Amino acid sequence: MQASKRAYDPIDSTVLYCFLFLIILGIMSIFATEYNGDVTASFFSFKHSYVKQAFFAIVAGLMFFVILGFDRRILQLISYPMYGLVLVLLLLVLVVGQKTNGQQNWINLGVFKLQPSEFAKFGTAMALAKYFDTPNMRFVTQREQFIAYGILGLPLLLVAAQGDAGSCLVFAAFIFVLNREGLSDLFIYLGLYIIAVSVLSLIIQPYIIIAISVALFCILIYWNWLNKQLVKILAVIMIGTCLYTYSVSYIFNNVLEKHQRDRINVILGKELTKEARRGVAYNLNQSKIAIGSGGIIGKGYLQGTQTRYNYVPETSTDFIFSAIGEEWGFLGSLVLLAVYVTMLIRLLLLAERQRSPYGRVYIYSVVAIIFTHVVINIGMTIGLLPVIGIPLPLLSYGGSSLLSFTFMIATALKLDSERRMTMR
Numbered sequence: 001m002q003a004s005k006r007a008y009d010p011i012d013s014t015v016l017y018c019f020l021f022l023i024i025l026g027i028m029s030i031f032a033t034e035y036n037g038d039v040t041a042s043f044f045s046f047k048h049s050y051v052k053q054a055f056f057a058i059v060a061g062l063m064f065f066v067i068l069g070f071d072r073r074i075l076q077l078i079s080y081p082m083y084g085l086v087l088v089l090l091l092l093v094l095v096v097g098q099k100t101n102g103q104q105n106w107i108n109l110g111v112f113k114l115q116p117s118e119f120a121k122f123g124t125a126m127a128l129a130k131y132f133d134t135p136n137m138r139f140v141t142q143r144e145q146f147i148a149y150g151i152l153g154l155p156l157l158l159v160a161a162q163g164d165a166g167s168c169l170v171f172a173a174f175i176f177v178l179n180r181e182g183l184s185d186l187f188i189y190l191g192l193y194i195i196a197v198s199v200l201s202l203i204i205q206p207y208i209i210i211a212i213s214v215a216l217f218c219i220l221i222y223w224n225w226l227n228k229q230l231v232k233i234l235a236v237i238m239i240g241t242c243l244y245t246y247s248v249s250y251i252f253n254n255v256l257e258k259h260q261r262d263r264i265n266v267i268l269g270k271e272l273t274k275e276a277r278r279g280v281a282y283n284l285n286q287s288k289i290a291i292g293s294g295g296i297i298g299k300g301y302l303q304g305t306q307t308r309y310n311y312v313p314e315t316s317t318d319f320i321f322s323a324i325g326e327e328w329g330f331l332g333s334l335v336l337l338a339v340y341v342t343m344l345i346r347l348l349l350l351a352e353r354q355r356s357p358y359g360r361v362y363i364y365s366v367v368a369i370i371f372t373h374v375v376i377n378i379g380m381t382i383g384l385l386p387v388i389g390i391p392l393p394l395l396s397y398g399g400s401s402l403l404s405f406t407f408m409i410a411t412a413l414k415l416d417s418e419r420r421m422t423m424r
Contacts, residue, residue: 011068011413012350018343019394019409023060023402025336026395027053029323033307033315049316049397056399060406067410072418075411076130076358083127083151089116090158097162105162115400117167120155122407125365127151128174132181133358139182148178165260166376166390173372177364181357197241201248202268213241263386283319286312287381291325291333298329316397318389321381340374340393350416359415366408 031050044051067075089107093116097104107114128151132139139145156171179188200209217238224230252261266281290306293299302308307315307323315323325333344367351363370393377392379385391401 009417009419011417012346014346015343015350015409015413018339018346019406021339022343022394023057025324026320026397026402027057028301029320029327029395030316030397032302032304032327033320033323035302035308052399053397053402056402059399060402063403064406064410067407068414068417070414072359072415075126075414076133079126079130083123086116086120086123087154087158089114090120090155090162092116094158094161105159105164105167112399115398117159117162117164118398118400118404119407120159121167121170121369122404122411124152124155124171124174125362125369125408126411128177128365129358129360129362132361133356137357139178145183163257164389166388169376169388170369170372170390173368174365176368177361180364181361194244197244198248199268201245202252202264206245206249209245210242213238213245217241260386263388267383267386283313284380284383284387287319287322288383290322291382294326294329294332296330298325298327298332301327303327317391318377318387318396319381320392320396321378324395325381337378340370344371347412350412354415354419356419359419362415363412366412369408370405 027050030053034048034050046052046055093105093107096107098106098108098113105115105117107116128148131137131148131151137144139148152171152174156168159167159171175183175187175191179185197209217234221231221234221238224234252264256264262281266284286306290304290312293306294304299305304323304326306312307319307326312319312322321333321336324336328335347363347367347370351360351367354360354363373390373393376385376388376390377396380387380390391398393405394402
């Protein structure tokens with residue numbers, strides 16, 4: 001009979017310190033957006049977001065230690081059940097969920113609103129890691145790839161049905177995890193090409209893009225005429241580009257909601273309706289004013305005027321970076337970015353030193369999720385990306401988001417601490 005020999009390592013201190021820093025800064029920033037100078041009996045009331053976030057942080061801390069107490073084999077054992085649970089919750093939210101701003105992604109539990117899409121990212125990461133840990137798994141056959149795409153596709157479709165565009169983009173980031181496990185780089189390049197064509201299709205008339213594409217691909221086909229296989233691929237891409245160019249315009253005008261079209265038009269600099277100027281354009285302009293007013297060193301903690309007095313809507317959630325930029329300035333924002341970058345790089349190093357596919361795939365998934373959240377959230381607050389509802393990890397107000405990211409990071413640290421476990 002095989003006996004297990006365990007080799008435990010301390011949890012990685014760099015990731016832990018970054019985790020604690022972000023949670024503390026998040027509570028401080030949420031407090032700064034609500035504090036009005038009065039210290040009364042209601043100061044610690046649960047009607048305040050900063051009190052709720054502090055409570056969520058305590059719960060998250062307890063859950064952090066609970067996860068660290070698990071055996072990694074238990075974590076692997078519950079991977080598929082956890083995935084199944086989040087699928088059930090995603091289905092349930094479509095039935096009994098509350099609909100707000102065109103999105104139906106909350107389940108009201110009375111004292112707490114649960115957002116299953118946040119936990120779906122964690123559950124999907126566990127299921128994908130478990131699948132890649134299957135014996136003799138090489139991710140080369142069509143069957144293996146189909147199952148992996150299915151694991152990602154099921155929650156993605158359910159989240160899309162809720163109207164949560166931000167979370168859909170996060171699920172798309174799992175392609176980088178698949179690329180690490182053997183997916184061809186061609187899919188990455190194809191994705192970037194589709195993004196470029198999509199943007200150009202909204203700026204330039206479709207027939208101009210089609211004319212340029214046909215001319216370019218005809219030249220490439222002429223140069224590579226002897227390579228019949230490449231010629232076929234180029235011809236398919238050319239035809240696909242022409243069809244996709246027209247489909248982008250149709251989807252933009254007939255499928256997307258009005259507020260979604262307005263958000264994209266703001267980024268593209270197109271002429272806006274009066275409603276858009278008072279809505280999404282107003283939110284973005286106020287966010288950029290708040291960040292710009294912080295200057296190099298910021299106005300100082302609790303001294304922000306744009307964010308404290310609600311000139312920036314949703315400051316404690318989607319636009320929490322605006323509060324940080326106003327109070328801590330450019331240097332403070334750089335420090336925040338440095339903490340995120342440090343955490344992500346360290347997690348990548350932890351992923352590469354794993355001795356099992358489960359640990360490697362799971363931690364890479366966590367990196368992809370956090371990276372996408374940070375890029376999209378900060379990008380939208382400074383006007384580089386459309387405004388969509390996606391929290392800044394561990395900073396934005398929200399119990400579901402905070403608990404979900406805590407689960408992700410705690411599980412990653414636990415897997416790494418037991419990476420040297422061997423069987424003999």
